[in-house]
Amino acid sequence: MSLLLCRQKAGRPFCHDKLNINIWSEQELCYIIYNYPLLCLGDFCTEGLFEWIDTELHLKKLADRLKDNLRTGELFENQLLLILQECNYYDLDEVMEFGKRIAEYRKFSDHELTYMEGKALYKAGNYNAAYEKFEQAIRQLEAEYRRSKQNDDKELRDHNERKADIYCDMASLKMQMFDEKSAAELIEMSLMTCSNKRANELKYLIDGSGELSDERKAELDLKKDAVRAAARESAAYKEIEAIFRKDKLTLFKEARKLAAGWKSGYRKNKF
Amino acid sequence: MMALNIGIDLCDDYITAYSFSEKSMLSASAVICRNKKEDLWYIGQTAYEMALSGTGVLTDKLLSLLKKNGTSTIARKAYTAEQLISKLIGTVLSQMLNGAGVDEIGRLVIALSKADKADMDAILRAVELAGIDRQKTTIISHEESFIHYIMSQDKSLSYNMTGLFDLSSETLSFFKMKVLRGTGKQSAICDGTDLEEAFRIGILKNESGSELGDRIMTDAAKKCIGNDIYSSVFITGKGFERTDWAKSFIAFLCKKRKVMYEPGIFAIGAAIYADQLAAGKDSEHLLFCDTRTKSEVSLSVTVNEKLSKLIMIPQGRPWYDLSTYAELMPRKQDYIDIDIEPSDKNKPKRTVRVDLKELLKRPDRCTRLSVEMYFESEGLLKLNVRDQGFGEIFAASGDMITESVRL
Numbered sequence: 001m002s003l004l005l006c007r008q009k010a011g012r013p014f015c016h017d018k019l020n021i022n023i024w025s026e027q028e029l030c031y032i033i034y035n036y037p038l039l040c041l042g043d044f045c046t047e048g049l050f051e052w053i054d055t056e057l058h059l060k061k062l063a064d065r066l067k068d069n070l071r072t073g074e075l076f077e078n079q080l081l082l083i084l085q086e087c088n089y090y091d092l093d094e095v096m097e098f099g100k101r102i103a104e105y106r107k108f109s110d111h112e113l114t115y116m117e118g119k120a121l122y123k124a125g126n127y128n129a130a131y132e133k134f135e136q137a138i139r140q141l142e143a144e145y146r147r148s149k150q151n152d153d154k155e156l157r158d159h160n161e162r163k164a165d166i167y168c169d170m171a172s173l174k175m176q177m178f179d180e181k182s183a184a185e186l187i188e189m190s191l192m193t194c195s196n197k198r199a200n201e202l203k204y205l206i207d208g209s210g211e212l213s214d215e216r217k218a219e220l221d222l223k224k225d226a227v228r229a230a231a232r233e234s235a236a237y238k239e240i241e242a243i244f245r246k247d248k249l250t251l252f253k254e255a256r257k258l259a260a261g262w263k264s265g266y267r268k269n270k271f
Numbered sequence: 272m273m274a275l276n277i278g279i280d281l282c283d284d285y286i287t288a289y290s291f292s293e294k295s296m297l298s299a300s301a302v303i304c305r306n307k308k309e310d311l312w313y314i315g316q317t318a319y320e321m322a323l324s325g326t327g328v329l330t331d332k333l334l335s336l337l338k339k340n341g342t343s344t345i346a347r348k349a350y351t352a353e354q355l356i357s358k359l360i361g362t363v364l365s366q367m368l369n370g371a372g373v374d375e376i377g378r379l380v381i382a383l384s385k386a387d388k389a390d391m392d393a394i395l396r397a398v399e400l401a402g403i404d405r406q407k408t409t410i411i412s413h414e415e416s417f418i419h420y421i422m423s424q425d426k427s428l429s430y431n432m433t434g435l436f437d438l439s440s441e442t443l444s445f446f447k448m449k450v451l452r453g454t455g456k457q458s459a460i461c462d463g464t465d466l467e468e469a470f471r472i473g474i475l476k477n478e479s480g481s482e483l484g485d486r487i488m489t490d491a492a493k494k495c496i497g498n499d500i501y502s503s504v505f506i507t508g509k510g511f512e513r514t515d516w517a518k519s520f521i522a523f524l525c526k527k528r529k530v531m532y533e534p535g536i537f538a539i540g541a542a543i544y545a546d547q548l549a550a551g552k553d554s555e556h557l558l559f560c561d562t563r564t565k566s567e568v569s570l571s572v573t574v575n576e577k578l579s580k581l582i583m584i585p586q587g588r589p590w591y592d593l594s595t596y597a598e599l600m601p602r603k604q605d606y607i608d609i610d611i612e613p614s615d616k617n618k619p620k621r622t623v624r625v626d627l628k629e630l631l632k633r634p635d636r637c638t639r640l641s642v643e644m645y646f647e648s649e650g651l652l653k654l655n656v657r658d659q660g661f662g663e664i665f666a667a668s669g670d671m672i673t674e675s676v677r678l
Binding site for chain 1: 570571572573574575576578579581597598599600601602603604607636637639661662663664
């Protein structure tokens with residue numbers, strides 16, 4: 001238990017492109033690294049970041065070490081660990097846990113890492129970037145399958161199930177972006193790859209079709225009604241109701257603003 | 272261009288201005304008189320004469336008028352106390368500047384009898400109305416002024432305690448000062464008290480009144496000084512312009528002490544401080560009086576995983592415009608402990624806990640808090656703790672917790 005004394009915020013922020021967010025302090029930098037490590041590997045740990053740490057956060061020693069490590073080809077994971085260790089936002093146990101977590105990533109295949117990156121982007125509300133990562137994950141999955149020497153039935157089944165699952169994630173993304181048509185097409189592609197319960201459930205939720213038992217359909221109906229009821233009580237819904245009660249001019253003005261917000265939300269971070 | 276540093280002592284009865292460089296003093300009754308026909312203003316004796324002759328309208332007791340938020344109607348125009356005080360100070364300053372052949376004020380220090388924040392705010396506004404830059408003006412109290420005066424004198428006068436009796440038209444005050452010398456920064460403590468034994472100095476005009484006055488002062492001196500050891504005692508104020516009525520009193524004071532009469536002691540002390548400020552330095556000593564902080568206020572914070580003391584309010588600083596600010600992030604903690612350490616070692620340290628639960632509605636370490644401290648009045652610290660959010664990750668809610676802490 002303690003009170004961390006914060007330094008003055010940076011005069012100029014550092015922009016995290018994938019999350020589309022500006023970072024203003026060492027605490028925010030650590031938070032992003034710790035919670036979104038997959039989005040901080042590779043092209044995040046650059047000379048630009050280290051220069052910003054030096055000139056804006058005034059952590060010259062840390063910046064110099066990071067720059068030296070970059071020159072000697074140090075692993076990105078170790079660079080992130082160094083930042084967490086030196087900024088003291090997380091305690092020793094948490095930093096060690098983080099180290100173990102990112103070490104585990106080395107065990108994953110390319111498509112798994114890309115897929116996880118896509119999930120991280122989806123969690124952060126950056127849907128377009130998440131969608132692109134899922135597409136890339138499918139391409140990598142197919143390449144891995146082609147490179148694989150076994151190609152037996154089990155492997156083919158596993159490959160198809162994995163692919164179908166990723167298509168379902170992509171369909172969910174499209175639903176978040178109000179694109180029902182694309183979502184339906186992706187669900188069909190998932191079902192064409194292999195029959196799977198998840199795609200059928202999504203199909204039922206979208207258009208009422210889908211090969212499911214009556215019992216399961218009833219469960220999903222109840223779930224849908226509960227979600228609708230909860231949505232009606234939400235602040236966002238009430239905000240829209242309030243807009244519709246206003247005069248025409250105000251209604252159009254506020255509706256335009258709201259829609260613009262939703263659209264930009266596809267690219268903007270939402271935590 | 273030469274600028275003049277001036278110290279002013281402003282009371283209900285009198286205004287005294289002093290310039291150290293010019294060694295010039297101006298003292299006048301704190302009354303202001305406006306010519307009935309023209310916009311001309313007079314102070315002191317001239318003001319009385321104009322009022323008596325019927326050519327002007329006089330207003331006195333300006334500080335009392337200020338406290339009552341009163342106004343005075345002169346030539347069918349209502350003037351606020353601030354405006355009248357502004358005229359008074361402006362007139363005095365003009366006379367001082369003309370006397371020195373200079374047309375710019377360097378630093379201005381005004382001493383008031385008490386450190387009342389509302390009065391200090393009003394005097395600063397009055398000074399601005401008189402065309403003086405607020406940044407050049409400092410308000411202190413008689414206690415602080417006395418300290419500056421004594422610290423500029425020979426050290427032998429303050430080896431032990433130093434006392435001051437101030438006898439004005441209707442008030443009698445006693446100031447007790449001590450300089451603590453040792454290793455490190457020296458400190459000076461001053462405590463002023465208004466004595467119940469105050470009497471109207473008008474009684475001193477006749478023999479029986481003088482005897483009574485002498486008896487009152489002697490008793491007051493015995494009570495205030497008692498068996499304490501004083502290196503010196505000063506006397507000041509209109510009541511001591513003559514001391515032939517106070518034989519017993521003076522005799523008591525003179526036993527093993529130096530006794531000095533210093534008219535305008537508070538104006539001189541203020542002028543000494545004005546010179547120091549103009550030279551870009553505050554007092555070399557830590558001062559403890561009613562215009563200075565008497566307690567150190569700090570927070571326990573973590574810096575680079577080490578526990579540190581963050582001093583928010585240092586001891587001995589002028590509290591009037593003191594404001595401090597820090598940004599903190601609670602880690603698994605939903606309170607702030609404010610540690611208060613009085614300068615008086617006989618008083619215990621204490622901790623005041625401020626509950627932060629209302630502000631901490633996000634995951635741990637995702638709330639940056641700004642902590643601001645300033646003084647509402649002498650000894651009353653105001654604390655504002657505001658949610659700053661967490662960058663663009665969590666927007667600031669604008670919620671704030673406010674606490675007042677009596678030091």
